[in-house]
Amino acid sequence: DPKIIQKPKYLVAVTGSEKILICEQYLGHNAMYWYRQSAKKPLEFMFSYSYQKLMDNQTASSRFQPQSSKKNHLDLQITALKPDDSATYFCASSQEQAGQLYFGEGSKLTVL
Amino acid sequence: QQQVRQSSQSLTVWEGETAILNCSYENSAFDYFPWYQQFPGEGPALLIAIRSVSDKKEDGRFTIFFNKREKNLSLHIKDSQPGDSATYFCAAINYNVLYFGSGTKLTVEP
Numbered sequence: 001d002p003k004i005i006q007k008p009k010y011l012v013a014v015t016g017s018e019k020i021l022i023c024e025q026y027l028g029h030n031a032m033y034w035y036r037q038s039a040k041k042p043l044e045f046m047f048s049y050s051y052q053k054l055m056d057n058q059t060a061s062s063r064f065q066p067q068s069s070k071k072n073h074l075d076l077q078i079t080a081l082k083p084d085d086s087a088t089y090f091c092a093s094s095q096e097q098a099g100q101l102y103f104g105e106g107s108k109l110t111v112l
Numbered sequence: 113q114q115q116v117r118q119s120s121q122s123l124t125v126w127e128g129e130t131a132i133l134n135c136s137y138e139n140s141a142f143d144y145f146p147w148y149q150q151f152p153g154e155g156p157a158l159l160i161a162i163r164s165v166s167d168k169k170e171d172g173r174f175t176i177f178f179n180k181r182e183k184n185l186s187l188h189i190k191d192s193q194p195g196d197s198a199t200y201f202c203a204a205i206n207y208n209v210l211y212f213g214s215g216t217k218l219t220v221e222p
């Protein structure tokens with residue numbers, strides 16, 4: 001059974017629209033992360049949360065907003081979508097050591 | 113600025129050979145270096161990791177050699193199998209943020 005569930009697996013959006021990527025982890029971890037993977041920048045760190053609090057944000061644009069409604073949830077809201085946002089977005093979690101990440105299977109976003 | 117570099121985008125070896133994947137880094141503050149393996153359509157998975165106080169870490173067919181003075185490390189995959197064909201990412205951690213290299217796509221030919 002997948003321990004980190006990401007939904008949807010694939011999505012297509014039009015430029016200017018808004019999407020929410022869902023992530024739930026069932027590993028009992030306290031820290032959660034979002035990474036982005038594209039042809040231009042493989043596995044780029046975006047956000048980290050610990051105990052539902054934002055720890056680090058290396059995303060320049062405010063169009064990307066993480067949302068943590070529960071300890072094991074970390075969704076990613078993306079507004080005013082652009083074609084450059086096309087990428088696979090990976091959610092990950094860890095217990096204590098941020099180097100030992102467990103990744104979900106990703107949500108592949110295509111913006112037309 | 114790329115903090116972790118993987119010099120080869122791709123590498124092809126024959127089944128049974130040892131595959132060597134290289135990695136270098138810039139930041140002396142990095143102290144933990146995991147390697148992740150990623151198959152198409154899947155998320156990366158932790159394969160093996162080393163701390164900067166060690167110069168070698170072995171786990172089955174996988175070995176990391178680490179050179180702190182030169183700021184480089186390598187992943188050796190002994191007796192490569194076709195099932196090892198994947199993309200391998202070198203990574204390093206600083207202030208609880210994991211930085212990834214650009215990856216090396218390994219193909220093991222039978």
